[in-house]
Amino acid sequence: xxxxxxxxxxxxxxxxxxxxxxxxxxxxxxxxxxxxxxxxxxxxxxxxxxxxxxxxxxxxxxxxxxxxxxxxxxxxxxxxxxxxxxxxxxxxxxxxxxxxxxxxxxxxxxxxxxxxxxxxxxxxxxxxxxxxxxxxxxxxxxxxxxxxxxxxxxxxxxxxxxxxxxxxxxxxxxxxxxxxxxxxxxxxxxxxxxxxxxxxxxxxxxxxxxxxxxxxxxxxxxxxxxxxxxxxxx
Numbered sequence: 384x385x386x387x388x389x390x391x392x393x394x395x396x397x398x399x400x401x402x403x404x405x406x407x408x409x410x411x412x413x414x415x416x417x418x419x420x421x422x423x424x425x426x427x428x429x430x431x432x433x434x435x436x437x438x439x440x441x442x443x444x445x446x447x448x449x450x451x452x453x454x455x456x457x458x459x460x461x462x463x464x465x466x467x468x469x470x471x472x473x474x475x476x477x478x479x480x481x482x483x484x485x486x487x488x489x490x491x492x493x494x495x496x497x498x499x500x501x502x503x504x505x506x507x508x509x510x511x512x513x514x515x516x517x518x519x520x521x522x523x524x525x526x527x528x529x530x531x532x533x534x535x536x537x538x539x540x541x542x543x544x545x546x547x548x549x550x551x552x553x554x555x556x557x558x559x560x561x562x563x564x565x566x567x568x569x570x571x572x573x574x575x576x577x578x579x580x581x582x583x584x585x586x587x588x589x590x591x592x593x594x595x596x597x598x599x600x601x602x603x604x605x606x607x608x609x610x611x612x613x614x615x616x617x
Contacts, residue, residue: 387495388412389449391474396483400491407473409451412494416449418502429567436567439575445501445540446514447492453532456522464524467532474534477513487512489541501540514539559608566601577607586610 389409395402421443426435451474458465481488489510492500501509514537522531562573570588575581588596590608 386412389492389494391477391490391492393477393488393490396481398484398489410454410470411452413449413451416447416500418445418447418500420445420502427567427569432567436569436572438569438572439581444542447500447511447538449536449538451534451536453534454522455530460524460530464526464528464530467520467529471518471532471534474513474516474536478516490538492538510541511538512541513537559606562605562607564599564601564603564605568599568601570596570599573605573607578610583610 389412391407391409392400393405393407394400395405423440423443424437425440427438428435453467453470455465455467455470477490478487480486489512491510494500499509501511516537517535519533519535520529520531521533523529560577562577564573570584570593571581574584574587584596586608587593587605590606593599
C-alpha cells in the first residue's frame with residue numbers, strides 16, 4: 384500500500400474545490416495533531432453565592448493544530464542549496480486575502496482513507512480556514528539559506544449559519560409544562576433548558592405575568608407554555 388499524504392485543498396475564486404492546482408500535499412505527514420472544541424459560558428454574579436452562575440452562550444469552533452516538516456537538503460547543502468521557504472510559502476498563502484471573496488480561502492483537510500480530520504463537525508468533510516502559522520528554521524547552508532523548517536499550523540472549522548441550524552435543530556415542548564425555579568436560575572437560562580433557545584424567555588414571562596422577569600424567587604412554580612413554529616406560545 385502506498386503512503387498517503389495529508390492534503391490541503393483550497394477553494395478557487397468561484398468557491399470550488401475541484402481544481403487540482405489548488406491541492407497542497409504535505410512533504411512529510413505530521414507525527415501528531417491535536418483537536419480542540421469548547422463552548423462559551425457567561426458568568427452571572429448572584430450576591431451571596433460562593434461562585435457565579437454559568438449561562439450557556441454559544442459553541443466555539445473546532446480547531447486542529449498540527450506540525451508540518453519541510454526539507455530541501457536533497458538539492459544540496461553547500462552547492463546549489465534550495466531555500467525551504469519556496470515550499471512553505473504555499474501554506475502562508477492560505478492566510479492571504481482573496482481578491483474575489485475579500486477573505487482568505489476556505490480549505491478542506493484530508494488524509495488517506497479516513498478522509499476528514501475534524502471530529503465534532505458535520506459527517507461531510509467540513510470546510511475550514513487557516514487561523515495561524517508559525518515557522519521555525521533549524522538547518523542552514525553555509526551561506527545562511529534555511530534548508531529545514533517546521534510549521535505549526537492551526538486550522539479553524541468554518542460553517543455557515545444555515546449549516547449550523549441544520550445540525551442543531553431547535554425543538555419545543557409539545558404541551559404546557561410546569562417548572563420550579565431553582566436558586567440562581569434566570570429566565571433566559573430556563574428558556575434555554577426547555578426550548579433550546581435562551582432568547583425565548585418572553586413567552587414564559589407572559590404566561591406567568593411576571594412583573595420583573597429578572598427577579599425570580601426560588602421555589603416559584605412557572606408555567607412553561609409550548610411554542611408554535613413561529614415562536615408564539617400556545
